Each structure stands twice: as structure tokens, then as C-alpha cells.
Amino acid sequence: MSTKLWNRMVVFILTVIFALLCISRVGLAQETWGGEPLLPIPENxxxxxxxxxxxxxxxxxxxxxxxxxxxxxxxxxxxxxxxxxxxxxxxxxxxxxxxxxxxxxxxxxxxxxxxxxxxxxxxxxxxFFDKPGDPEEGERVLFREKCVNCHRVGKVGIVKVKPLDEFKRYKSPVFFVTRFWNSGKAVNKTLQTEGIDLFEFEENDLMDLIAYIKRSGFGEAGGESIYLPPPNPKSGQRLFLKKGCINCHPREGKPREAFEGVAVGPFSHIVRRMLNHTMWTDPDHPDMPLTPEEMSDLVSYIYFLSYAARPGNPEKGRHLFVEKKCADCHGADVGGGTLVPEFGPASNLKTPLDVLSGMWNTAPEKMKKEMLEAGVPWPQFEEREMADLFAYILSARIE
Ligand code: HEC
Ligand code: HEC
Ligand code: HEC
Ligand code: HEC
Missing domain, CATH: 1.10.760 (Cytochrome Bc1 Complex; Chain D, domain 2)
Known part of the structure; x- marks a missing residue:
């Protein structure tokens, strides 16, 4: 190989490595919200x-x-x-x-x-795990969404394309939805020629469909079952970039905002939204084939975006802190008691995990006993209230 060609190749390889580093830096850096790091997306x-x-x-x-x-x-x-x-x-x-x-x-x-x-x-x-579906409902979905116009399952439907009986043997719903997703373009083309509307799956439809196939599909009952390794949301985060999902789903560069309030589990509830996907009707858009492992990683990533939820509002949290009587014991800053110091300069609570651990470790022995004596009922919180409360406790710290 000539030196010139060699040099060019080295430059090329370095550029590729550099580009990859940039992608992973941009995409996988610890996400923050208002300067606060969000909880990390877990690996396992x-x-x-x-x-x-x-x-x-x-x-x-x-x-x-x-x-x-x-x-x-x-x-x-x-x-x-x-x-x-x-x-x-x-x-x-x-x-x-x-x-x-x-x-x-x-x-x-x-x-x-x-x-x-x-x-x-x-x-x-x-x-994240789905509850088993209802085969009776599944049969209704087969007809409602006109699957039976093209597929046969057990005794119903016609064989225009592959029968769906095969999916009877899989334990996990991942195989069915992955193969369905991978046929996206082909399905949508036939839907258009047959004048059938795009699917609109509701919450339990996919699990119900699978339950129907398992009950009434031809083939060996309780046949081969195939398990998948547990999903890796972190790898799903990388796939979200690699597969180009990010191209349409950034909303200001943040997949979180595209999926907030939408990506509510279990697995099949998130997937049904992907299968309702209108992108296939876009003639310029190619299929995006996934393996079952990739599907499960990607969906778990979307799911864990909602796990690592955005923090609450410290101002609201401050009100709750008083209203729910935390301030009766904690903190003179909000005009409350001084039984225990407020979460101020001396506090080593730096992340939501620290706050939770602190609350867990002191809850029964210290807080519950004190509250019983003081006649304070155990305060109850909702999800967003908890986020607000944590945000307040963390904002009270001084670096
Ligand atoms: C208008 C025709 C049509 C309708 C209606 C239709 N499909 Fe399909 N389906 C297809 C075509 C075409 C393919 C691709 C077949 C191939 O690749 O050979 C396909 C593939 C699939 C696959 C993947 C099969 C495999 O073996 O890989 C699944 C699963 C599937 N469809 C489920 C459904 C379900 C569930 C419904 C109803 C909600 C439905 N389809 C409705 C035409 C249709
Ligand atoms: C060509 C653009 C495009 C690409 C690429 C794309 N999407 Fe989408 N996606 C959309 C649009 C537009 C919607 C809005 C709802 C719809 O189309 O039905 C959507 C909706 C969704 C939803 C449901 C959100 C909701 O509000 O209901 C999920 C989940 C999703 N996409 C996941 C993915 C994943 C995972 C990938 C990569 C494998 C991907 N998308 C690739 C355009 C795209
Ligand atoms: C009746 C008094 C009392 C009330 C009311 C009370 N706490 Fe506490 N709290 C304590 C005591 C006592 C401790 C233990 C302090 C220690 O171990 O130094 C504590 C510890 C904590 C810790 C751990 C601090 C650390 O540094 O690890 C957190 C977090 C906390 N409380 C939050 C709250 C919140 C939120 C509320 C309101 C929902 C609340 N507390 C209500 C008495 C109270
Ligand atoms: C000694 C028995 C006992 C042990 C050990 C125990 N729990 Fe519980 N847990 C309970 C009871 C009883 C309830 C229901 C309380 C109620 O109904 O208010 C509960 C409720 C819960 C809930 C709320 C569930 C719901 O229905 O909303 C969670 C989450 C939880 N426990 C987590 C844990 C974790 C994590 C551990 C281990 C660190 C643990 N528990 C260990 C007895 C226990």
C-alpha cells in the first residue's frame, strides 16, 4: 500500500472514531434539567x-x-x-x-x-411486564382492525399474506410486535390498496391479540417457548441514535420531551403507539428493521425516560413542606420547628437518591415516632408532589 493511501486511510479511520465519540458525547451525556442532573438511564x-x-x-x-x-x-x-x-x-x-x-x-x-x-x-x-390479554377481546380486535382481511389465525380470516398462527409458540410478546413492526412498510402499502384505515391500537389490544393467537391459533399448544435476556435501556438509548429515531423524535434535542406522558408502560402500551406510527405512510421513509433484542432495548429506553422523570418545582415543594407539616420539625427557614436542622449547608443530600435513602433510613425509628408523639398524621403524597418536595429539599442545600 502506498504511503499516501495509508495516510489517507489513517485520517479516515481517525475521523470516523472522532465522529463516533462526538455522537456518543452529544447523545449519551448525563441529561440535566435546569442544571440538575437527571437520574441515569439504567443498564440492567x-x-x-x-x-x-x-x-x-x-x-x-x-x-x-x-x-x-x-x-x-x-x-x-x-x-x-x-x-x-x-x-x-x-x-x-x-x-x-x-x-x-x-x-x-x-x-x-x-x-x-x-x-x-x-x-x-x-x-x-x-x-414493564404486561399482564396476559383476553382472547375474546383479541378476536374483536382482529375483526375491528380488519386483520382477518389479510391474515388467517386458526379458523378465522383469509390467507392473503402469512397466517399468524406461528406466534402461538413464543412466550414473550416481543417476537410478535417486532415482526409486525418490521413489516410496517409492506403492511401499510397493502392497507392502502385495500382501502383499510391505519391501525389504531388501544391499550390492551396487542396483548389481547396475542392471547387470541395463543388460544385459537393452529399449531402445537404450549410448543416451543423462547425467552429473551432482560432489556438494556442504556443500549436502547444508543439504538435510538443509531437507528435514526432521533431524527424525527428530538423535540429540541430531547427525546424525553417527545415521550413525556405518552411512554407509559407496560411494554405493549408503548409498542402499540409505535405500531400506530404514521411514518410508514410517508413514501420517502424506509423500513426500520429491528431484532427482538433491539426492540426490547429501545422500548425499555423509552420506558425508563419516564422512570428518570423530570424534577419537580422547588417553590411548590416549599409550600408542601409547610402544608404537610415537614416544617414542624425541619427547618427554621420556613418558619417551622427546629427539632432537626433544615436541609441547609451541612446537608449531604445531593441527589434525589440521597433524599430517598435519608427518608427511608429515618422514617420508622425517628420520624414516625416523633410524629406519633406530636399527633401529626403521616403525610401522603402524589407523584408530582413527591417530585416538588424532593426539588425543594435539594434546592435548600448550599454547594
Ligand atoms: C391489508 C392487508 C393487511 C392487514 C389488514 C393486516 N396485515 Fe399484517 N401483514 C400484511 C402484509 C403485507 C405483511 C407482510 C408479509 C410479508 O412480509 O410477507 C404483514 C405482516 C404482518 C406480521 C408479521 C408476520 C411475519 O410472519 O413476520 C404480523 C405479526 C402482522 N402482519 C399482524 C397483523 C395484525 C395483528 C393485523 C390487524 C391488526 C394485521 N396484520 C393486518 C398485510 C396486512
Ligand atoms: C420519519 C420520522 C420518524 C422516525 C424515523 C421515527 N418516528 Fe416515531 N413517530 C413519528 C411521528 C410523526 C409520530 C407521531 C405519531 C404518529 O405518527 O402516529 C411518532 C410516534 C412515535 C411514538 C408514539 C408517541 C406518541 O405520541 O404516541 C413512539 C413510541 C415512537 N414514535 C417511537 C419511535 C422509535 C423507537 C423510532 C426508531 C426505531 C421512531 N419512532 C422513528 C415519526 C418518526
Ligand atoms: C415529627 C418530626 C418530623 C417530621 C414531621 C418530619 N421529619 Fe424528617 N426527620 C425527623 C427526624 C427526627 C429525622 C432524623 C434526623 C437525624 O437522623 O439526624 C428526620 C430525617 C429526615 C430526612 C433525612 C435527613 C438526612 O440527612 O438523611 C429527610 C430527607 C426528611 N426527614 C424529610 C422529611 C420530610 C419530606 C417530611 C415531611 C413529609 C419530614 N421529614 C417530616 C423528624 C421529622
Ligand atoms: C415485614 C414485612 C415487610 C417487609 C420486610 C417489606 N415490606 Fe413493603 N410493605 C409491607 C406492607 C404490610 C405493605 C402494605 C402497607 C399498606 O397497605 O399501607 C407494604 C407496602 C410496600 C410498598 C407499597 C406497595 C403498594 O401497595 O402501594 C412498597 C413499594 C414496598 N412495600 C416496598 C418494600 C421494599 C423495597 C422492601 C425491602 C426493602 C419492603 N417493602 C419490605 C410489608 C413489608
Whole structure:
């Protein structure tokens, strides 16, 4: 190879590496909101399962039927997705939960903020799993959306294109929705020639469809089942750039804003919006094929954007701090009591994880006892209120 060609190649390779570095810097830098870093998108939300076990949570709570029975199964109990939503669930239930700890003679376990960083994504992740659908409803969807005009499933429909029976054998809904998504362009072209409207899937439609295929599709019942590794939202974040989703979904460079309030789980509820996608009717837009792993990573990324929710409003939080009687004990700054110092200069609460860990560790022994004595009822919060409260506590700190 000539030196000139060699030099050119080296320059080319360096440029590519540089460009890649820039992309990852722009896309994957820690997102901030009003100068505050947001909670990071997790790499492996399943990791917290071990901690959930080690901290003794399974003495009372089960996961998918396995574990203690003194409290609800966590897969049913967790109905929130965002960090603040789950914080609120934990906080609101402290009185009853700590009573149970006393009853069962179990020691309230301390949880550090580093541990909260692992435990919280796991609790949120429990809400990512779909509940099984209803086959009767699924049959209605097959007719309503006219799937039966082109596909056969079991005894219904006509075989214009592939029958859908094959999907009977998969355990996870990911395979069905990925193959559906990958056919996007072809489906939409045939829809247009047949004069059928674009799909409009509602909340449980996809799981209902799958339930119908599983019940009534031809093929071996309970046949081959294929599992996927747990999703990696962080890798989904990279795919969002690599696959070009970002080209249409930035809204001021922030996917968060495009999906806020929309990307509410479980998995199939987010995917149904992707399958309603009008982009396929755009003749210039090519298919965007994904593997099942990529689909599950991408959707989990969109889901965890809502986990790492935007912080609240410190001004509102300050009002709540007084209204909900936190100020009775904390902080002279808001004209309250001085039993414990306000979260001021000496505070080492720097992130929402620190605040949550601080609240968890002191809730039953210190706060609950004091509140009982003072006759203050345990204050209850909603998701956004929790965010506002945390924002206030963090804003009270001085760097
Ligand atoms: C000694 C039994 C016990 C242990 C151990 C326990 N919990 Fe609970 N937990 C309860 C009870 C009882 C409730 C329901 C309280 C209520 O109804 O107000 C509850 C409720 C909850 C809720 C709210 C669920 C809902 O229905 O809204 C969350 C979240 C939670 N626990 C998380 C945890 C975590 C995380 C751990 C481990 C660090 C843990 N729990 C350990 C007894 C326990
Ligand atoms: C107007 C015709 C038409 C309608 C209506 C239609 N599809 Fe399809 N579907 C297609 C075409 C064309 C393909 C691509 C087939 C291929 O690639 O060979 C396809 C592919 C699929 C695939 C992927 C199949 C595979 O084996 O990879 C799934 C899943 C699917 N459709 C589900 C549905 C569902 C669910 C409905 C109803 C909500 C529906 N389709 C309605 C025409 C249609
Ligand atoms: C060509 C532009 C374009 C590309 C590329 C694109 N989208 Fe979209 N997407 C849209 C538009 C426009 C909407 C608004 C709703 C619609 O089209 O039905 C949307 C809606 C969505 C929604 C639902 C949001 C809502 O408000 O209901 C999700 C989720 C989504 N897209 C995910 C993705 C993912 C993941 C990718 C990459 C694999 C992607 N999109 C690529 C244009 C695009
Ligand atoms: C009845 C008195 C009382 C009330 C009311 C009260 N707290 Fe506390 N709080 C305490 C005590 C006592 C501690 C433990 C302080 C210590 O360990 O130094 C504490 C600790 C904390 C911590 C941990 C601080 C740290 O540095 O780790 C946080 C966060 C907190 N409280 C938030 C709140 C919030 C939010 C409210 C209102 C919903 C509230 N507190 C209501 C008495 C109270």
C-alpha cells in the first residue's frame, strides 16, 4: 500500500472514531434539567432483584408468586413507573409497613443511595411486564382492525399474506410486535390498496391479540417457548441514535420531551403507539428493521425516560413542606420547628437518591415516632408532589 493511501486511510479511520465519540458525547451525556442532573438511564434494571432479596423485602413481598405473603406481590403492587411515583408509594406505606416489621420482629434495613440507585429501577421495571390479554377481546380486535382481511389465525380470516398462527409458540410478546413492526412498510402499502384505515391500537389490544393467537391459533399448544435476556435501556438509548429515531423524535434535542406522558408502560402500551406510527405512510421513509433484542432495548429506553422523570418545582415543594407539616420539625427557614436542622449547608443530600435513602433510613425509628408523639398524621403524597418536595429539599442545600 502506498504511503499516501495509508495516510489517507489513517485520517479516515481517525475521523470516523472522532465522529463516533462526538455522537456518543452529544447523545449519551448525563441529561440535566435546569442544571440538575437527571437520574441515569439504567443498564440492567433486573439487577435490583438481588438487592430486593438481600434486604429482606421478600420476607413479606413476593415477586410473581415467589416469596413472603405478609404483603402484596410486588408485580401487582407496583403501579408506578417514575422514580418519584415509586418513592411516593414507599413513603405513603411506611406506617403500615413498619408496623409489619415490628410484628414480624424484623429489623428495618438501612438502604444507601447507591443501593437505591439499583433497587428503584428494579421496582419500576416490575411495571414493564404486561399482564396476559383476553382472547375474546383479541378476536374483536382482529375483526375491528380488519386483520382477518389479510391474515388467517386458526379458523378465522383469509390467507392473503402469512397466517399468524406461528406466534402461538413464543412466550414473550416481543417476537410478535417486532415482526409486525418490521413489516410496517409492506403492511401499510397493502392497507392502502385495500382501502383499510391505519391501525389504531388501544391499550390492551396487542396483548389481547396475542392471547387470541395463543388460544385459537393452529399449531402445537404450549410448543416451543423462547425467552429473551432482560432489556438494556442504556443500549436502547444508543439504538435510538443509531437507528435514526432521533431524527424525527428530538423535540429540541430531547427525546424525553417527545415521550413525556405518552411512554407509559407496560411494554405493549408503548409498542402499540409505535405500531400506530404514521411514518410508514410517508413514501420517502424506509423500513426500520429491528431484532427482538433491539426492540426490547429501545422500548425499555423509552420506558425508563419516564422512570428518570423530570424534577419537580422547588417553590411548590416549599409550600408542601409547610402544608404537610415537614416544617414542624425541619427547618427554621420556613418558619417551622427546629427539632432537626433544615436541609441547609451541612446537608449531604445531593441527589434525589440521597433524599430517598435519608427518608427511608429515618422514617420508622425517628420520624414516625416523633410524629406519633406530636399527633401529626403521616403525610401522603402524589407523584408530582413527591417530585416538588424532593426539588425543594435539594434546592435548600448550599454547594
Ligand atoms: C415485614 C414485612 C415487610 C417487609 C420486610 C417489606 N415490606 Fe413493603 N410493605 C409491607 C406492607 C404490610 C405493605 C402494605 C402497607 C399498606 O397497605 O399501607 C407494604 C407496602 C410496600 C410498598 C407499597 C406497595 C403498594 O401497595 O402501594 C412498597 C413499594 C414496598 N412495600 C416496598 C418494600 C421494599 C423495597 C422492601 C425491602 C426493602 C419492603 N417493602 C419490605 C410489608 C413489608
Ligand atoms: C391489508 C392487508 C393487511 C392487514 C389488514 C393486516 N396485515 Fe399484517 N401483514 C400484511 C402484509 C403485507 C405483511 C407482510 C408479509 C410479508 O412480509 O410477507 C404483514 C405482516 C404482518 C406480521 C408479521 C408476520 C411475519 O410472519 O413476520 C404480523 C405479526 C402482522 N402482519 C399482524 C397483523 C395484525 C395483528 C393485523 C390487524 C391488526 C394485521 N396484520 C393486518 C398485510 C396486512
Ligand atoms: C420519519 C420520522 C420518524 C422516525 C424515523 C421515527 N418516528 Fe416515531 N413517530 C413519528 C411521528 C410523526 C409520530 C407521531 C405519531 C404518529 O405518527 O402516529 C411518532 C410516534 C412515535 C411514538 C408514539 C408517541 C406518541 O405520541 O404516541 C413512539 C413510541 C415512537 N414514535 C417511537 C419511535 C422509535 C423507537 C423510532 C426508531 C426505531 C421512531 N419512532 C422513528 C415519526 C418518526
Ligand atoms: C415529627 C418530626 C418530623 C417530621 C414531621 C418530619 N421529619 Fe424528617 N426527620 C425527623 C427526624 C427526627 C429525622 C432524623 C434526623 C437525624 O437522623 O439526624 C428526620 C430525617 C429526615 C430526612 C433525612 C435527613 C438526612 O440527612 O438523611 C429527610 C430527607 C426528611 N426527614 C424529610 C422529611 C420530610 C419530606 C417530611 C415531611 C413529609 C419530614 N421529614 C417530616 C423528624 C421529622
Amino acid at each position: 434494571p433486573a439487577e435490583g432483584f438481588q438487592l430486593f432479596y438481600e434486604k429482606g423485602c421478600m420476607e413479606c413481598h413476593s415477586i410473581g408468586g415467589y416469596g413472603g405473603t405478609a404483603a402484596q406481590d410486588m408485580t401487582k403492587a407496583v403501579t408506578e413507573q417514575s422514580f418519584y411515583g415509586i418513592s411516593q408509594m414507599i413513603w405513603n406505606h411506611v406506617p403500615k409497613m413498619s408496623e409489619k416489621y415490628e410484628e414480624e420482629h424484623i429489623k428495618w434495613p438501612p438502604i444507601t443511595s447507591e443501593e437505591m440507585a439499583i433497587l428503584m429501577p428494579f421496582l419500576s421495571y416490575l411495571n
